[in-house]
Amino acid sequence: MIIGTAGHIDHGKTTLVKALTGVDADRLPEEKARGITLDLGYAYAPAADGGVLGFVDVPGHEKLIHNMLAGATGIDFLLLVVAADDGPMPQTREHLAIADLLGIRRGAVALTKCDAVTPERQAAAADEVRALLAGSAFAAAPIFPVAARDGGGIAALRTHLDAAAQAADRARDDGGRFRLAIDRCFTLAGIGTVVTGTVFSGSVRVGDTLTVSPPGFAARVRSLHAQDRPAERGDAGQRVALNLAGDFSRDAIRRGMWALDPRQHLPLERFAATLRLARDEAQALRHWTPVHVHLGAEDVTGRVALLVGDTLAPGTEALAEVVLDRPLCCVGGDRFVLRDTSATRTLAGGRVLDVFPPTRHKRAPARLAALRTAAAGDLAATLAQQLAANPTGIVLERFAQGWNLTDDAASRLWRTLELVRVDTRDGTLGFAPAAWAALGEKLLAALAAEHERAPDMLGAEHERLRRLTSPTLARAAFDRLVDEALAAGRIAQTSSWLHLPEHRATLSAADGDLWRTLSPLLDAAPFQPPRVRDIAKATNLAEDTVRALMKRVARSGRLYPVALDHYFSDDAVERLADIVAALCAEHGAARAADLRDRIGGGRKVAIHILEFFDRIGYTRRVRDQRGTKDEHVLREAAAPRQWKME
Incomplete structure (x- = not known):
């Protein structure tokens, strides 16, 4: 103690x-x-x-x-x-x-x-x-x-x-990742840099690598003392001295910094909080009052932005946002004290509620309700309210970081709420079960509306359907949504087109007859199909007639516009995609010259094909190591193959 x-x-x-x-x-x-x-x-x-x-x-x-x-x-x-x-x-x-x-x-x-x-x-x-x-x-x-x-x-x-x-x-609850508020830093001959402080949460062991925050540099624990005794481990609630080693100068560490688990390195310049003005204050606290903020062992200047009303009466509480003049570190639940700008009077104290405050709608009723839920201290209810306000999911690692949850504590919380979890490049997205089900229904409704709008089209391309369903939904989450709908038979996929199982797109009788006349010309040279003008010359048809037919056939899913007036059959595009994937596997990337050698024809057509795959989201263009030539690599979500045409 x-x-x-x-x-x-x-x-x-x-x-x-x-x-x-x-x-x-x-x-x-x-x-x-x-x-x-x-x-x-x-x-x-x-x-x-x-x-x-x-x-x-x-x-x-x-x-x-x-x-x-x-x-x-x-x-x-x-x-x-x-x-x-x-x-x-x-x-x-x-x-x-x-x-x-x-x-x-x-x-x-x-x-x-x-x-x-x-x-x-x-x-x-x-x-x-x-x-x-x-x-x-x-x-x-x-x-x-x-x-x-x-x-x-x-x-x-x-x-x-x-x-x-x-x-x-x-x-005592020792939960949370390791956080030590540094209140002393000094150098001992033959030992090196030593920092001391109180462990706010978690534990530390000799050999651990910590982050000194806010600067963000790494430091290894060479040895430690806990409660003034040599130890292998220090725990929450103890006074601990850490002998730190790392690539930093002697004066790089000062009082007010933190030595913490690298996952808790979170310098921030604002946070939302509940704030209580001291009972014996003579005057109300006004919105945007300049203050000294004392949190951990830090003292930093800033301002108080009240979220309800423009003044706070002595002895009363309110929700507020504290805006800092330089970064400090904190997590939900941390206590702090505010003093006046001359540092002669203690004004108020509070508790951190949200270290990721929004930049807009700070006083919206839903936002204030979420802060009041957080103030009640029920993390499950806090997370549930955030999920309800964000139907496209929230990054769970960010929530865990903001409340300093260990991996085990976070997993228990996710299970309690039966969250749907989707791994993305930016972290794991969490969805409330009801919100996930609602997204599935929106997907079906978007497809139904698309069929009604364009009954002659086979369906919607993957990326277009994502925009119609929820344009802000992460692609990985939408992929999961589509996979589940396909597995349940609620939607179907024909080539690269997604559609309702009962929907069929058919050409008119006249278009069907004309297409049967023209399609052999494309099949004869699948990787070098004739352009619209060449087909028109070969068949003695008007260019506009051929062009209009090609667009209608493309809507049915049988053709793809690889370049202007240059259409490839769906079978040819599938085969080209396999070739590009093979080139990426062999050489690390696909280049126009390699694709040209593999399929024959000119380099210009190969460039158009690769640009088409970039455009629909199958590949992305990068520069080679010398920065002189374009290369194309598969996107992470390119398999299983789902074209993402614009």
């Missing part, structure tokens, strides 16, 4: 920590010379159950709140220190407000310097503390009168902390 001190300057926080642990947490020469704490201090003590209690001692001066916040965001238990002679003072109140805004709910009060006051003053100070705590999360926190210098009351306080640590271990 990590215990954080809090309280006014000169109320004996560091002295109390030394009485509890035997360690002087003031490590800087200036701190020892001046007798005040300037930066975070750390101490450790064996716990009754064999574990280790970690203490973060924070400075109490009003000008050092930013240092206090760097340590407060990672603590489990608040030890509020109040001197019996002074009673609650300004930083007592501010530190308590910060703990409340950070969502810290477990704590105790150490009433210090009891040996320097009368029993009556001690009782009065305890009453003042009770009045201060009333109405807060610490209203029932026990008060321990102590005299740190002679040890009075220390044993009772220590017993309580041991019991609280055992309860914290039983209640």
Whole structure:
């Protein structure tokens, strides 16, 4: 358990920590010379159950709140220190407000310097503390009168902390990928770079490769200490020191950065959150107020954009978007504190709800409803609402990243909602079962409408049907939709045309007679068929008559317009596709010269054929390694073959 001190300057926080642990947490020469704490201090003590209690001692001066916040965001238990002679003072109140805004709910009060006051003053100070705590999360926190210098009351306080640590271990959720908020970075001779911080989630082991974020460089864990002891592993809730090695300079790492699982490297400049203004604020918080944002051990400036109304009254909550002046890292559920631009007053606190906020319609009712669901803390309901709002699916890895879910936790969530999952180049798309079924119905409706519009056509090409069904649907998802419809017999495929099983496209009697006259000319040279003008000359027909017939036959699925006025039979296109696939397998790509040699004829026709396959989505054009010649490679979704004509 990590215990954080809090309280006014000169109320004996560091002295109390030394009485509890035997360690002087003031490590800087200036701190020892001046007798005040300037930066975070750390101490450790064996716990009754064999574990280790970690203490973060924070400075109490009003000008050092930013240092206090760097340590407060990672603590489990608040030890509020109040001197019996002074009673609650300004930083007592501010530190308590910060703990409340950070969502810290477990704590105790150490009433210090009891040996320097009368029993009556001690009782009065305890009453003042009770009045201060009333109405807060610490209203029932026990008060321990102590005299740190002679040890009075220390044993009772220590017993309580041991019991609280055992309860914290039983209640702790160690889920999530590894995230450590760096609050110190230094170099040791013969060891190298060392960073320390509190582990927010997950675990780390010696030998792991982490990402230091936001910069994004890799660092390998050479060794580590957990709770001030050499260890092979560090876990959530522990104070951990990591000896990092990697290709980075000595000053590349600073307080406020994160050492984390590479999959959680997610620098961002805005996030949506629920925000609560401090109860004792004198004025309402206005939309677009500039602030200091304290999250993890970071302090970055930014602004608050309220999503409901233009002001937030003291003591009330609202949905907001926090816009940052430079990137930081966070995930859903992280707590943060806002202070004013002069960094002299704590304004508000909140909890991150969405690290991928939309750029438009931020105040739309559906968007606000989704944020309120996220605020309730039910991830299944949050995901279900996102899926309902995105019928073309959401990237599941992105959702898992935003909420820091392990692979096992994410898989359990996907199974709970019985999601339809489709692997794509950008990740796994997830669909609610009802939304997936609705897409299937839209596909059938789109085909039916196409048949009604063009009854003389065999059906719709694959890509055209995707645009008619849902133009924003990922191609991999549409391929899966088509495959399922074909397997169920709900649609049929003839050559490259998709259609309803009962639909038939037939030429008129006159067109059929004319086509039977002309088709032998194309079959005679399948890879070098005559152009429209050549067919017209050979048959003494008008060019316009031949051209119009070719277009009508192409609509029935028997021809493809490979180039202007140059039609190939469907059988020829199938065979050419096999040849192109073979060239790609043999040479890594298909080139016009190789295709020309394989099929005969001129290079210009070979170029037209390859450009046709690019156009319909079977291949894509790339440049060779020297950048001098065009090559054509198969697209990932080219097999099984489904032409994607425009």
